[in-house]
Amino acid sequence: MKPTPGIRRAAAAILAIALLSGAPLAAAAVGDANDDGAVDVLDVFYLINHLFAGGAAPLGNADADGSGLVDVGDVFYLINALFAGGPVPL
Numbered sequence: 239m240k241p242t243p244g245i246r247r248a249a250a251a252i253l254a255i256a257l258l259s260g261a262p263l264a265a266a267a268v269g270d271a272n273d274d275g276a277v278d279v280l281d282v283f284y285l286i287n288h289l290f291a292g293g294a295a296p297l298g299n300a301d302a303d304g305s306g307l308v309d310v311g312d313v314f315y316l317i318n319a320l321f322a323g324g325p326v327p328l
């Protein structure tokens with residue numbers, strides 16, 4: 239599936255926000271979709287690429303909201319945790 243213009247705009251907005259703020263969360267395995275040892279905006283991009291652009295499956299535990307599924311809810315959960323003071327991944 240090719241990313242829609244809406245997804246591209248959302249990714250661009252996330253990148254802009256990440257450049258202005260967004261320190262990585264404390265080291266935690268949950269939410270670390272790319273398994274690089276940190277939970278940060280790169281995991282958001284990894285998940286968006288996987289879910290909407292046919293990218294590789296998550297390498298780490300990407301179920302940030304603990305729902306048992308890896309879906310767009312995890313993208314929103316990570317964005318909320320990283321940029322809006324939401325709860326850290328479960």
Ligand SMILES: [Ca+2]
Binds near residue numbers: 280
């Ligand atoms: Ca990561």
Ligand SMILES: [Ca+2]
Binds near residue numbers: 303305311312
């Ligand atoms: Ca989930």
